[in-house]
Every structure is written in C-alpha cells, then in structure tokens.
Amino acid sequence: MIKEIAKVELPFDETLTIKKHRLQPETVSGKEKRISIVTGIHGDELEGQYVCYELSRRIHAERDMLTGIVDIYPAMNPLGVDSITRGIPMFDLDMNRIFPGNKEGSMAEYVAAEAVSDLAGSDLCIDIHASNIYLKELTQVRISEMTAKELVPIARRLNVDYIWVHQAATVLESTLAHSLNSIGTKTLVVEMGVGMRITKEIGNQLVDGILVVMKDLGIWNGEVITPRTPIESEDGNVHFLNAAASGMFLPATAHCKEVKNGELVGEIVDPLSGKVLQKVYSPCDGLVFTLREFPVVYEGSLVGRILAR
Amino acid sequence: MRREILFELSSPYRDDFRIRGYQFGKGEKAVCIVGATRGNEIQQVYIAGQLVKRLRALEQEGRVSDGKSVMVVPSLNPFSMNIGKRFWAQDNTDINRMFPGYNLGETTQRIAAGVFEKIKDYQIGIQFASFYISGDFIPHVRMMKTGLENVEMAKEFALPYVVVRDPRPFDTTTLNYNWQIWDTAAFSVYARDTEKMDMEAAELTIESVLTFLGKQKVITYEPTQTAESVVVEEDDLFNIKTPKAGLFRPLVTVGETVAVGQPMAEVIDPYEGEVIEVLKAGQEGTVFFIQDAPFILEKTLAFKMMK
Numbered sequence: 001m002i003k004e005i006a007k008v009e010l011p012f013d014e015t016l017t018i019k020k021h022r023l024q025p026e027t028v029s030g031k032e033k034r035i036s037i038v039t040g041i042h043g044d045e046l047e048g049q050y051v052c053y054e055l056s057r058r059i060h061a062e063r064d065m066l067t068g069i070v071d072i073y074p075a076m077n078p079l080g081v082d083s084i085t086r087g088i089p090m091f092d093l094d095m096n097r098i099f100p101g102n103k104e105g106s107m108a109e110y111v112a113a114e115a116v117s118d119l120a121g122s123d124l125c126i127d128i129h130a131s132n133i134y135l136k137e138l139t140q141v142r143i144s145e146m147t148a149k150e151l152v153p154i155a156r157r158l159n160v161d162y163i164w165v166h167q168a169a170t171v172l173e174s175t176l177a178h179s180l181n182s183i184g185t186k187t188l189v190v191e192m193g194v195g196m197r198i199t200k201e202i203g204n205q206l207v208d209g210i211l212v213v214m215k216d217l218g219i220w221n222g223e224v225i226t227p228r229t230p231i232e233s234e235d236g237n238v239h240f241l242n243a244a245a246s247g248m249f250l251p252a253t254a255h256c257k258e259v260k261n262g263e264l265v266g267e268i269v270d271p272l273s274g275k276v277l278q279k280v281y282s283p284c285d286g287l288v289f290t291l292r293e294f295p296v297v298y299e300g301s302l303v304g305r306i307l308a309r
Numbered sequence: 310m311r312r313e314i315l316f317e318l319s320s321p322y323r324d325d326f327r328i329r330g331y332q333f334g335k336g337e338k339a340v341c342i343v344g345a346t347r348g349n350e351i352q353q354v355y356i357a358g359q360l361v362k363r364l365r366a367l368e369q370e371g372r373v374s375d376g377k378s379v380m381v382v383p384s385l386n387p388f389s390m391n392i393g394k395r396f397w398a399q400d401n402t403d404i405n406r407m408f409p410g411y412n413l414g415e416t417t418q419r420i421a422a423g424v425f426e427k428i429k430d431y432q433i434g435i436q437f438a439s440f441y442i443s444g445d446f447i448p449h450v451r452m453m454k455t456g457l458e459n460v461e462m463a464k465e466f467a468l469p470y471v472v473v474r475d476p477r478p479f480d481t482t483t484l485n486y487n488w489q490i491w492d493t494a495a496f497s498v499y500a501r502d503t504e505k506m507d508m509e510a511a512e513l514t515i516e517s518v519l520t521f522l523g524k525q526k527v528i529t530y531e532p533t534q535t536a537e538s539v540v541v542e543e544d545d546l547f548n549i550k551t552p553k554a555g556l557f558r559p560l561v562t563v564g565e566t567v568a569v570g571q572p573m574a575e576v577i578d579p580y581e582g583e584v585i586e587v588l589k590a591g592q593e594g595t596v597f598f599i600q601d602a603p604f605i606l607e608k609t610l611a612f613k614m615m616k
Contacts, residue, residue, distance in 0.1 A: 008554075008606055008607045008608055009553060009554040009606065009607035010554050010606055010607075011554040011555050011556065011579060011604040011605065011606060012579055012580075012604075013580065016606075086401065087401075090606070091441060091442070092395055092396070092441065093441060097479045104548065104550075105548075105610075106442065106550070106608070106609050106610045107606050107607070107608050107609045110608050132400075134400065170478050170481045171406075171478055171479055171481055171482050172478070173478035174477065174478045174479045240413075240414075242413060242414065242415065245319070246318070246319045246320055246321045247321050248321065270321070271321075296321055296322075296399070297321070298318065298320065298321070298399060298416040299318055299319065299416065299419065300318075300414060300415050300416035300417075300418065300419040301400075301415060301416055302415055
C-alpha cells in the first residue's frame with residue numbers, strides 16, 4: 001500500500017507529498033520486523049530509484065516469501081529528483097544537513113522531521129546514495145567509526161564491494177543516518193554508481209544483498225545469494241587524488257581497476273593550448289574505487305580515490 | 310590602502326578566480342571584515358565596498374590608529390556573483406560550509422583554507438551574513454554560543470539587537486564559528502537584505518561598523534550610533550508560519566510592533582485572486598524577520614517575532 005508521510009501545499013496548484021510503499025504479509029501479527037529503504041535525499045542521485053523498483057518487483061514476484069514489513073521511500077526530496085536538483089529547490093538546502101528536522105520549523109525541516117518519525121523504530125534502515133554527477137563510486141557502505149561495531153557485521157551481508165569506516169565529523173551529525181542511529185534505529189549509508197544515471201548491474205547487486213539482510217532479519221523467506229566478501233578499510237588506507245591544475249580530466253585507467261604504484265591514472269589537459277597540464281599517478285598499489293566522471297576540473301577537484309592494498 | 314590578492318585559482322574556461330583584500334593601516338592585525346561569501350549576497354558586497362571607500366578616506370586623514378591594521382575582503386566568491394549563483398559556480402558547494410578549509414582538499418575547501426590562512430589571525434572578525442530564506446531582518450549582530458563569544462563587545466556596534474544562539478552541527482564549518490575557535494572575536498552582522506541593495510540599512514550598518522571600530526580604538530571616529538543593544542536568545546524569537554500556500558503580501562514591516570490579532574500578511578490564491586489566509590499576530594511582538602519571496606509554501610516561515 002502507498003502511504004503519505006508528509007504533505008506540503010505549494011503556491012501554484014500542486015501538493016508536495018513524500019510517499020512510501022509498504023509491503024507486508026497478507027496477515028500481520030504486529031510482531032513483524034521492519035526494514036526501510038530510503039533514497040532520493042539528493043535529487044541528482046538516481047541509482048536508488050532502480051533499487052526501489054527492483055526490490056519491489058522481486059517481492060511482488062514471490063509475495064508468499066515475505067514474512068516482515070518492507071517500507072520503500074523512493075524520493076525523500078521529490079521536487080529535487082524531478083527537477084535534477086541536488087538540494088531542495090526554492091531553499092538551496094542540502095536535505096542531508098537538516099536532520100533530524102523540526103516539526104515546527106520551515107517546510108524542509110518539517111519534512112525531515114516527519115521522515116525521521118516515520119523511519120524511527122525500523123529494525124534496519126538503508127539510505128542509498130549515488131555519489132554525485134562528478135564521481136563514480138564502487139558499491140560501498142560508509143560507516144562512522146562511532147557505529148562501526150554494530151553496523152559493520154550487517155554491512156558485510158549487504159553484498160557490497162567495500163566497507164569504509166570513516167572518522168566521525170560534527171558536520172555529519174545533521175545527516176539522516178546519524179539522526180536515526182542516534183535514536184537507536186540502525187542505519188547504513190550506501191554509496192554507489194554515479195549521479196543522474198542508473199546502472200542496473202550494481203542495482204541488482206544491492207537488491208541481492210538487501211534480500212540477504214532481510215532474510216537475516218526474518219523478513220524474507222525466499223532463496224538468497226551468498227553475499228560477496230567486501231574489502232574493509234579505515235581512512236588511513238584511502239588515498240585522495242586531487243587535481244593540481246584546472247582543465248579537462250581524461251582517465252587513463254578504468255573504474256574499479258587495480259593499479260600499481262606510479263601508474264598513470266589520468267591526465268589533465270588544456271583544450272585551448274593542447275598541452276598536458278598534469279599527469280596524475282597512483283601513489284600506491286591499490287584499487288581505483290572512485291574515479292572522476294565529469295571531466296571539467298578545477299585545482300582541488302577530486303579525480304579519484306585509491307584504496308591501498 | 311593596499312590592495313592584495315589573498316587567493317588565486319586558475320579556471321579552465323574563465324578568467325582566474327581571485328579573492329581580493331584591502332588593507333588599511335600598519336601593525337597588529339586588529340580587524341578583518343568579510344562581505345559576501347555567497348554569490349547572491351549583493352547587499353553584503355555593497356556594504357563591504359562602501360567600507361573600503363570610507364576607510365580609504367579615513368586613512369588619508371590619518372585616522373587609522375598607529376600600530377593597527379584593518380583588512381576588508383568584499384567577496385569570497387566573485388565567480389558565482391558573475392553568473393548569478395549563490396554557491397560555488399561549478400559544483401554548487403558552499404564556501405561558508407568549508408571552513409577552516411583544507412589546502413589539499415577539494416576546490417572550495419582550498420579556497421576556504423587559502424583565505425582563512427590570511428584572515429585567521431585578526432583579533433576581531435566581522436562578516437556580513439545572510440539567511441537561507443530570502444527576506445528582511447532587523448539589522449542586528451548575531452553570534453554563536455561557542456563559549457568564546459563576546460556579547461559585551463557585540464553591543465559596541467550599537468545596533469538595536471544582539472542575537473545569540475546555540476550552534477548546530479552544520480555551523481561548525483562556517484567562517485564565524487572557526488574564527489571563534491581560532492581566538493578571533495567573531496560577529497555576523499545582518500544588514501536587512503541580501504539580493505538587492507537597501508541603502509538605508511547599508512548606511513546604518515556602515516555607521517555601526519565604523520562606530521564599533523572607533524570604540525575599539527582602531528580608527529578615530531566619533532560614534533554616530535548610540536543604540537543600547539538588547540541581547541536576545543534565538544530561542545526567544547517565535548516563528549509565524551503559513552498554514553496555506555499562495556502569493557504572499559506582507560502588511561507589516563520589520564521593526565514594527567504588532568498587537569494581538571493584528572493582520573500581518575495575506576496569502577492570496579494566485580489563480581482566483583481571493584485572500585485565502587490572513588496571518589495574524591498571536592501575541593504582541595516586534596517583527597524581526599519577514600520572508601520577502603512573492604509567493605510562499607505551506608508550513609513555511611513567514612515571520613520571526615520578538616516577544
């Protein structure tokens with residue numbers, strides 16, 4: 001069933017509605033476990049849209065196997081998704097910096113607060129992001145070191161390629177994941193693919209993993225895969241490659257490829273003069289788990305990340 | 310006056326990006342004044358530019374104190390101003406959410422780091438700030454409670470109000486917050502408008518800043534502002550939101566005191582022209598902020614009021 005979790009009237013004959021799709025067994029006892037799949041906080045990240053569709057499709061195909069509740073929230077920021085806007089249109093706000101929100105606050109804060117209220121109490125929440133339009137990411141779960149002990153074992157079951165345990169940062173306390181984790185609703189953040197695109201392979205990979213986790217929780221009784229074993233690392237193993245010149249970045253390697261120390265990762269070139277402004281080399285043997293997708297770079301732009309082996 | 314380029318960055322397709330500073334006097338780093346940090350902060354850059362003009366004249370008259378220096382940085386983001394964007398022209402990140410910056414990080418982290426290195430050692434930092442919702446504020450000084458805030462000094466701007474508030478997680482990457490952490494007494498000054506120049510509010514703000522600089526003995530200046538600032542906790546302001554969406558027609562102005570039940574704004578059906586909501590004051594108060602967009606969403610902040 002489709003439920004509305006927040007509604008806001010817009011000035012010109014339109015209502016903004018945040019919706020979720022609840023899938024549950026024919027009969028419920030009230031003791032069922034609940035998983036929530038959230039995406040579309042950033043309007044330019046679409047990979048999660050396919051995950052929502054595909055998860056729903058597979059559950060419908062084997063409805064008898066569903067033994068718990070699955071809540072799917074495809075668009076926390078529907079105006080953003082619809083208008084290819086990363087933040088909330090009209091407010092120029094990053095929605096993932098206003099959680100837990102405020103029911104008495106402005107429209108954006110009100111919507112955030114209603115979302116947190118609705119998600120609170122889920123046995124697990126998965127917040128799916130798709131990098132941005134600039135960078136392509138390996139399918140990964142990012143976990144703050146504060147919650148690593150509890151969340152890493154769950155993330156290992158999600159069929160992702162990589163688990164990145166990162167340092168806690170005060171600014172991230174305004175995210176949905178932090179807000180939910182801090183009230184006891186376990187929440188994993190998935191980063192995958194690239195903004196403004198859908199990549200079916202990685203979407204299917206994640207759906208396979210979500211079904212594994214659902215089975216672990218007692219929400220799904222169907223056949224599931226054996227999840228792949230992800231690489232796990234902390235910040236120290238990750239090398240950032242930032243542009244030292246402004247120009248066009250031309251990759252010399254492929255995303256998710258292993259490179260050697262000193263191997264060429266890409267070049268920054270000047271289309272006007274025809275000169276190479278910078279050759280970007282790998283600082284270590286490792287995996288190119290992030291690679292620049294949008295070619296125009298400024299000095300400082302991230303062109304890749306290497307996970308040292 | 311000495312002109313200085315505080316930070317420079319080459320662009321693939323545009324002129325070089327430059328942040329300019331204007332230095333007055335010589336000696337200890339007394340005061341740094343930052344105008345716009347976002348591309349739509351027109352009132353803020355205007356006030357900073359006018360301060361450059363006024364300080365230049367004062368310096369020529371020998372009225373900048375010996376052993377003191379003042380820096381004015383009119384804009385941290387001229388690239389976005391030139392193309393009509395609020396945030397960084399390429400990736401839409403907010404320079405005022407990147408402090409203290411990181412000189413090996415992403416572009417806006419480098420911009421923040423580069424400029425912060427040049428302005429972090431001043432004893433006093435003044436920033437002309439704006440709110441994320443477009444609107445008019447009563448001119449005031451705003452500061453975050455970091456434990457390092459100096460409320461008594463804030464009163465020396467002689468603006469009618471000083472607002473103090475608890476920082477939220479995302480505030481920890483703003484210029485104001487980081488100035489405080491680096492031992493600079495930091496003040497955000499709200500000069501009523503953002504996207505257009507309000508001459509009256511700009512002149513008030515300029516005189517307040519010059520009065521403040523005079524009281525700090527950084528310049529010789531006879532105070533023109535004499536208001537006794539009232540200190541207000543942000544939490545003591547109360548919000549009036551719109552129960553309906555539509556065209557927004559305010560009936561009051563900032564600074565006005567309203568009585569219980571007084572109509573403050575009308576919300577009009579844009580298609581049928583009827584007034585569909587009259588926002589009324591639930592209690593007596595002074596209008597501290599009015600949103601100034603021509604139309605408004607449901608559940609959106611229309612007024613901030615002071616009891």
